[in-house]
Amino acid sequence: MDTTRILDGKALAKTVQSRLRSQIEAALPQRNRPPGLAVIRVGDDPASAVYVRNKERACERVGIASFGQHFPATATAAEISAKIQELNDDERVDGILLQLPLPAHLDAVALLLQLDPDKDADGLHPINLGRLTRGEAGLRSCTPAGVMEVLKAYNIDPSGKNAVVVGRSILVGKPMALMLLEANATVTVAHSRTQNLADVVAAADIIVAAVGRPEMITADMVKPGAVVIDVGINRVGDGAGGYKLVGDVAFEEVFEKAAWITPVPGGIGPMTVAMLLKNTVEAYLR
Known part of the structure; x- marks a missing residue:
């Protein structure tokens, strides 16, 4: 098989991560803290668990601090809401990700709306999708x-x-x-x-x-x-x-x-x- 025609995302991801690591190292002296990513996971979906673990490992590789929070499948919307609010206000956290899918009793759209659009690491908040539609700068999906x-x-x-x-x-x-x-x-x-x-x-x-x-x-x-x-x-x-x-x-x-x-x-x-x-x-x- 002629592998010269394969678009190798795995190799490119390593290049991107190494570029990010350099940017973080350059910014650390002024910022006095590393970037922070918080991943909220609800329930025990095995695929989600694997994705979250991969994301946390990737954070480690580039020098991003992880603020993971795992809730049981029985968690209420009010509990998740309170956690989102807390992370919105936390100055150590730059990105927040709500790991989908959520258990059936939770309304993903309503919860995503509560994210601070400027911390919406997945680029799914309606404001960020609106910025994309208008061709404005913003966090991209x-x-x-x-x-x-x-x-x-x-x-x-x-x-x-x-x-x-x-x-x-x-x-x-x-x-x-x-x-x-x-x-x-x-x-x-x-x-x-x-x-x-x-x-x-x-x-x-x-x-x-x-x-x-x-x-x-x-x-x-x-x-x-x-x-x-x-x-x-x-x-x-x-x-x-x-x-x-x-x-x-x-x-x-x-x-x-x-x-x-x-x-x-x-x-x-x-x-x-x-x-x-x-x-x-x-x-x-x-």
């Missing part, structure tokens, strides 16, 4: 920001290109479309209800798959020389009683046609964490 960082690092300029984003979630699809528009791409947002989805995707110079369906984007949907960014991460059985991680793109077959492609794992996942750290450091430096 981590996964799509990670995609843009990958394109930039590999000198893939979206300007004038046809970009198709498959998926319309507020986490990825919508902010992704806005960021590509900001980079002067012509953007189509496709989703599960799109008619002739295969034809829509086949017209794309840049495909961003963020739909949460294992290997949904197949080779017949990709034109030769397209750039394929796979944001999906799905657990599927490996036939031996275990599981493997696959993306939303059928990697092996699409690889043959794409000019560039991200792997799963090791593509956009590590970049999402790197952008979370970047948002925290940006808030700290401001």
Whole structure:
């Protein structure tokens, strides 16, 4: 396999982290404290536990202080609310992340609204999404920001290109479309209800798959020389009683046609964490 066409998010994330570490070291003498990131986790979702552990390790590597808080699944909205307020007021904390999904009895939207927008490390507060829509500076949604960082690092300029984003979630699809528009791409947002989805995707110079369906984007949907960014991460059985991680793109077959492609794992996942750290450091430096 010709690995020169793989967009290596894992390696790029290390580069970003090393850049952040230098910025923190340079700022420490004036600030007298490191940047701080607080991750609030509620319940015992195993995937969330792994994500949070990875985020805390990444913080350690770059010199960000962690202020993690783990609540039981029975925690009330009032308890989480009080913790958010406390972190909003804590001068040691520059970034706050509410780890989703939350237990069913909690309203994620209502809780996210309580975050100080300037400490919203995930870039999901309506004010930050509004800033993105208006093209103003602000904390950016981590996964799509990670995609843009990958394109930039590999000198893939979206300007004038046809970009198709498959998926319309507020986490990825919508902010992704806005960021590509900001980079002067012509953007189509496709989703599960799109008619002739295969034809829509086949017209794309840049495909961003963020739909949460294992290997949904197949080779017949990709034109030769397209750039394929796979944001999906799905657990599927490996036939031996275990599981493997696959993306939303059928990697092996699409690889043959794409000019560039991200792997799963090791593509956009590590970049999402790197952008979370970047948002925290940006808030700290401001």
